[in-house]
Amino acid sequence: MNIEMIPCIKCKQDMPKLRLEKYGYKSCVNCSTTGAYRAITTVNGEGDHTWNDIQLMTPEQYDSYRRLEASTRGDKPIPEFNNYDEDDGSNLQGPFIIQEFED
Numbered sequence: 001m002n003i004e005m006i007p008c009i010k011c012k013q014d015m016p017k018l019r020l021e022k023y024g025y026k027s028c029v030n031c032s033t034t035g036a037y038r039a040i041t042t043v044n045g046e047g048d049h050t051w052n053d054i055q056l057m058t059p060e061q062y063d064s065y066r067r068l069e070a071s072t073r074g075d076k077p078i079p080e081f082n083n084y085d086e087d088d089g090s091n092l093q094g095p096f097i098i099q100e101f102e103d
């Protein structure tokens with residue numbers, strides 16, 4: 001099979017044309033800023049009518065889910081880490097700064 005390639009708009013490396021035509025991505029996998037999706041299992045219903053399900057989440061949804069879960073249980077807030085893949089250069093304190101939560 002011959003895969004037609006086009007240049008990534010960021011790094012100019014070849015990427016499959018299908019990536020743009022079918023999924024609308026203009027950049028290659030390496031240049032993508034979309035994080036990995038997460039999944040959680042949920043328990044639904046009760047008694048004899050209990051079932052498990054899987055909920056897919058974007059990284060942002062998963063983050064807010066974890067915060068909500070922690071605050072519901074009364075846990076301490078989960079420390080956040082800066083995402084240095086998207087660093088804008090404004091933080092000069094070095095990697096892995098733990099940030100305080102704001103409500």
Ligand SMILES: [Zn+2]
Nearest residue numbers: 008011028031
């Ligand atoms: Zn690229």
